Amino acid sequence: MITYKELGLVNSKNLFQKAVKGGYAIPAFNFNNLEQLQAIIGACVETKSPVILQVSSGARKYANQTLLKHLAKGAVDYAKELGYAIPIVLHLDHGDTFELCQSCIESGFSSVMIDGSHLPYDKNVELTAKVVEYAHKYDVSVEGELGVLAGIEDEVSTGVDSLAISIGTSHGANKFTPAQCTRNAEGILVPPPLRFDILEECEKRIPGFPIVLHGASSVPAELVKIINSNGGKLQDAVGIPEEQLRRAAASAVCKVNIDSDGRLAMTAAIRKVFNDSPAEFDPRKYLGPARDALKVLYKHKIVSVLGSADKA
Numbered sequence: 001m002i003t004y005k006e007l008g009l010v011n012s013k014n015l016f017q018k019a020v021k022g023g024y025a026i027p028a029f030n031f032n033n034l035e036q037l038q039a040i041i042g043a044c045v046e047t048k049s050p051v052i053l054q055v056s057s058g059a060r061k062y063a064n065q066t067l068l069k070h071l072a073k074g075a076v077d078y079a080k081e082l083g084y085a086i087p088i089v090l091h092l093d094h095g096d097t098f099e100l101c102q103s104c105i106e107s108g109f110s111s112v113m114i115d116g117s118h119l120p121y122d123k124n125v126e127l128t129a130k131v132v133e134y135a136h137k138y139d140v141s142v143e144g145e146l147g148v149l150a151g152i153e154d155e156v157s158t159g160v161d162s163l164a165i166s167i168g169t170s171h172g173a174n175k176f177t178p179a180q181c182t183r184n185a186e187g188i189l190v191p192p193p194l195r196f197d198i199l200e201e202c203e204k205r206i207p208g209f210p211i212v213l214h215g216a217s218s219v220p221a222e223l224v225k226i227i228n229s230n231g232g233k234l235q236d237a238v239g240i241p242e243e244q245l246r247r248a249a250a251s252a253v254c255k256v257n258i259d260s261d262g263r264l265a266m267t268a269a270i271r272k273v274f275n276d277s278p279a280e281f282d283p284r285k286y287l288g289p290a291r292d293a294l295k296v297l298y299k300h301k302i303v304s305v306l307g308s309a310d311k312a
């Protein structure tokens, strides 16, 4: 077993307390490769933002758990080398079993999400409590997934440190069907607004408790346009408008998960290189621009959407 403290990582406790009080949210950026990690750490050091490096179970399999551990340790050292030791959390996204959470904790994760939403309500609460008991022995933070608003107090009583709630966000680049949206003058889909009423109800029932937003990419129209004008075929892609995320970040929402926007930024940059320079075959020549585009995107999220700049 290696603890996250040995890797130089932190758990999310202090970060969330400060974020709730300060009216901003910590970025949780998913990663599974070197270029993404370089972009995340570069963007966060330059803006002096704390960061949650987020890994799904699929990403953990893809990258390999041994390599991941060293990448996370490398991220800590890399930030110092770039000139500013930002707080870095290594978080498991959507852990679905106790065993997976345990394995992550034993390989250096400082935070885990236990998502028992596939289980009946009682079993979800039971599983969440079991993960909390194990994780807290090692000072590891736990994010729970709330199936229904009705059970919010039960979920909090399991000892979780934060709760993912659904206020109308969703995963992926097609968050809503066209039928759920309206279209603006340019024909771009405009999604239904986030359910701020649910968020307010949570703030009333569990005041000051850290709330997490999943599926909070904005799916920028300009990225979709670059992808589609360079051979891509993304149809009716739609995300959450940034001004709504800004409003959420100013509330009890203290962690915002952003994955799809990073995928879009990388894909747009790579497609453009392939289209403009069909003879190019050096991976650095297309992964490099993808990394640069990612870094621009992350800095924008930190400074203009989440408000976490200068909070490290």
Ligand SMILES: [Zn+2]
Pocket: 093, 094, 171, 214, 215, 257
């Ligand atoms: Zn999620």
